[in-house]
Amino acid sequence: MSARSTYNTPIPTQWVGPLVFKGDLVEGEVSVPLATFESPLWPSTARGAGVSRHAGGIQVTLVDERMTRSIAVRAKSAAAAYAAWQRIEAQTETVADLIAGTSRFARLIKLNRQIAGNLLFIRIECATGDASGHNMVTKAAEAVLDWILADQPDLDYSSISGNFCIDKKASAVNGLLGRGKYVIAEMDIPVRLLKRMLRTTPEQMVLLNHEKNYLGGNLAGSLRSANAHFANMLLAFYLATGQDAANIIEGSQGTVQCEDRGDSLYFACTLPNLIVGSVGSGKGNPQVEEHLEKMGCKDERNPGDNARRLAGICAGVVLCGELSLLAAQTNPGELVRTHMEMER
CATH class of the missing domain: 3.30.70.420 (Hydroxymethylglutaryl-CoA reductase, class I/II, NAD/NADP-binding domain)
Structure with a gap:
């Protein structure tokens, strides 16, 4: 089988956004490709992207790599x-x-x-x-x-690989010592936007995050992880940008922070093990190259800057999808109803 024939049956892919970013790592509007068979992921992430456009943008910080x-x-x-x-x-x-x-x-x-x-x-x-x-x-x-x-x-x-790396397995060491990009995406969302665009409040979001992500995750024995579905957005983004999809195992070990600031909700997603690259991705797949170029991740920059930009965009995508799903779960019945409507 030729290498070309492996691309004959692509995973359904849609562009979502634009997301709005602010800061040095990523600035301005960026639309993103997501490859998935879980069709509700597109409108759900798009809803979070819409919030970013009205809330002043997503700030992304690179802590380590x-x-x-x-x-x-x-x-x-x-x-x-x-x-x-x-x-x-x-x-x-x-x-x-x-x-x-x-x-x-x-x-x-x-x-x-x-x-x-x-x-x-x-x-x-x-x-x-x-x-x-x-x-x-x-x-x-x-x-x-x-x-x-x-x-x-x-x-x-x-x-040659003694598992202290640790590659494609859940662990504590990667969060402690680092593997990949350590990225934090955050956004401050005014109450009026929460109510109008997500039909929720800061109080509801803070309570759900505590009870679901932290207490529920702790009861389940989650390892360095407190989130609803980081893996969904990571897999869709990884497949669309030619990343090694198995790295979502350590990549999805991340946390969500919700803070009621009175007139706004502070919402942050911390991803300490985000493994992405802008070269060597997709093994020459022209669609992947096109996706990376459209996101500005194949530009003439200093070595490493394109990969850092890609990591920042990825973290923003995770934030948008996580925000939308958690908001839906603050409203009884919304999650099941929307999934039944979209996937039937």
Whole structure:
């Protein structure tokens, strides 16, 4: 089967928006493509986008960015594993040079470690330019692993990816140490807009967020997560922009904050593990390239800026969809009624 034939049956895609953004990361109006079989997602996210246009826009803040891979080596004992780590840590500059030599854009940010028995896990954290960086950092990790085994022949290979990364699995470590883009999208929504466009109030939104996302999520055992459906918007956006869709597993680990400010509702979505890239996405799919270009994510910018813009837009999409769904759930019967109307 040719690569071209894999695109013959596309996932239904619609453009939503425009969303309005303010701030340095993303500014102005941006329409976004969402690829999904869940048709109510389009009008629901569009409703949140409408609020952004009337409320002054969505502010997006990039807190951190890095891609990770964790190698694992086996020592004779825990003492030997710790000694091996001390030797590696003392040669961090050598490791940084090795990584820089594997790619034009890979740069070491930090090394982290865990030791379990005689196993040493080393988490390599890198900047990766406009790429999401999975392959880039894995290539760098292999170079570091080969160097470690040559420098310390008493160590044995365990894995090129020892799960301390952690890739496409729910975890606490990514939220604590970072993997992908750490992005926060926020908006201040006047009461009059809440009532007119979403048929809700700040008091209702704050109460629902507390009872559903935090208490309900806690009872369910959610891991670093308190949201209604981040995964829905992430998957639709990832598919439309050629991202590795499995990354919604860690990407959807995020939180919602609602604060009643008297004459407005403060609404924020925090996504600490948003993994996106504006290059290497879609593997040459012309539709993906077109989508990225229309969103201004293929422009001539400094390395990394297009990916940062893409992450900011993605976070705004998540906010719009989350806002709309939570507002619907403050009104008994609205969620079921609208889904039945749209999906029949």
